[in-house]
Amino acid sequence: xxxxxxxxxxxxxxxxxxxxxxxxxxxxxxxxxxxxxxxxxxxxxxxxxxxxxxxxxxxxxxxxxxxxxxxxxxxxxxxxxxxxxxxxxxxxxxxxxxxxxxxxxxxxxxx
Amino acid sequence: xxxxxxxxxxxxxxxxxxxxxxxxxxxxxxxxxxxxxxxxxxxxxxxxxxxxxxxxxxxxxxxxxxxxxxxxxxxxxxxxxxxxxxxxxxxxxxxxxxxxxxxxxxxxxxxxxxxx
Numbered sequence: 589x590x591x592x593x594x595x596x597x598x599x600x601x602x603x604x605x606x607x608x609x610x611x612x613x614x615x616x617x618x619x620x621x622x623x624x625x626x627x628x629x630x631x632x633x634x635x636x637x638x639x640x641x642x643x644x645x646x647x648x649x650x651x652x653x654x655x656x657x658x659x660x661x662x663x664x665x666x667x668x669x670x671x672x673x674x675x676x677x678x679x680x681x682x683x684x685x686x687x688x689x690x691x692x693x694x695x696x697x698x699x
Numbered sequence: 700x701x702x703x704x705x706x707x708x709x710x711x712x713x714x715x716x717x718x719x720x721x722x723x724x725x726x727x728x729x730x731x732x733x734x735x736x737x738x739x740x741x742x743x744x745x746x747x748x749x750x751x752x753x754x755x756x757x758x759x760x761x762x763x764x765x766x767x768x769x770x771x772x773x774x775x776x777x778x779x780x781x782x783x784x785x786x787x788x789x790x791x792x793x794x795x796x797x798x799x800x801x802x803x804x805x806x807x808x809x810x811x812x813x814x815x
Contacts, residue, residue, distance in 0.1 A: 592741070622803060631703075631790055631806040632742070677741050679804075686755070687732075687804065689741030 590615045592680055594690035602698050605668050609693045611661040611678035618680045623652050623663050626675045626692070635676075636663070668697045701725070703807035705791050711813045717779035720810040724772065724793030731768060732804065733776050734790040742790055748774065778812075786814045 591614045601607050611621070620639045624632040636645045636652040638661070644653040651664040661678055675692040682688065704723040712718050724731050729750050734742035745764065747755040750771040759766065763782070768774040778785055788809040 624806075629811070631705075631808040632792075632804075634803050634805065637803045679741070687744065689743070691739065691741050 590618075590680060590682060590686075590688045592678065592688050592690040594676075594678060594693050596693060597691065598694040598696075600696040600698060601668060603668060603670060606664065606666050607668055607695075609663040609665070609676050609678075609695070611663070611690055613659045613661075613680045613688075615682070616656045616659050618656065618682055620681050621652075621654050621661050622679050622681065622687075623650075623661075624677045624679065626677060628674075632677065665695075670697045670699050673697045703791055703793055703805055705789075705807035705810050707810055708808065709811050709813075711815065712781055713815050714783055715780040717777065718781050718812060719775055719777045720789050720791075720812075722774045722776070722791030722807060724774075724791070725795075725805055728793035728795050728805070729771065730794045731774050732792040732794075733766060733774070734792065734806075736788040736790055736809070738787075745776070745789075781812070781814045783814050786812055788812070 593612050595610045622637045623635045625635050626632050638645045638654040649666040654661045673696050675694045677692040679687045679689045706721050731748040733745040735745050736742040744758050746759045746766050748768045751768055766776045788811050790809045792804045792806045794804050
């Protein structure tokens, strides 16, 4: 059974710092991996989708990497801003479109 | 283009009462998902539809939960009777590809259920 773990569960950093969020998964037989952002009381917003054949994806200040063989993905946020404060979730997609989520990392950017 | 629309956004009911949630996916998305999200946890799949067909409902508690997607567009999720442990956020999502090499998932804002 696929298990997805995100570390740390919570992170607080000063504005302007670069930071890395981690996601690990136990079964490397995935089709792709997706990073989401969730603001309090809101649904999930897709940030980046990495296909299994890709190593990384970039969008603005965000860069996500994928290492299937080691079962790991990272989300790098450059020059963090208070507006980046949210919960970040990663999800792996396996066969038959089965999406398995991690529990999320709650990020706080302090002005 | 409108995103995934869910209603109601909030619902408070007493235990043993029925409740229903509605979802309208993004136009043209043939795959629709219902997820359950408990506080501080990631979403967990309840049911996935490909058009009108429920292709994965293995995690749906069928004794009290039911879902339908009659015309392959809108969907409803029903709980009857609700229990205290059903208090959670119910998320609907849709995607545009029906194959194993899936596209991105797009989520609605969720329906927050409180059972008293």
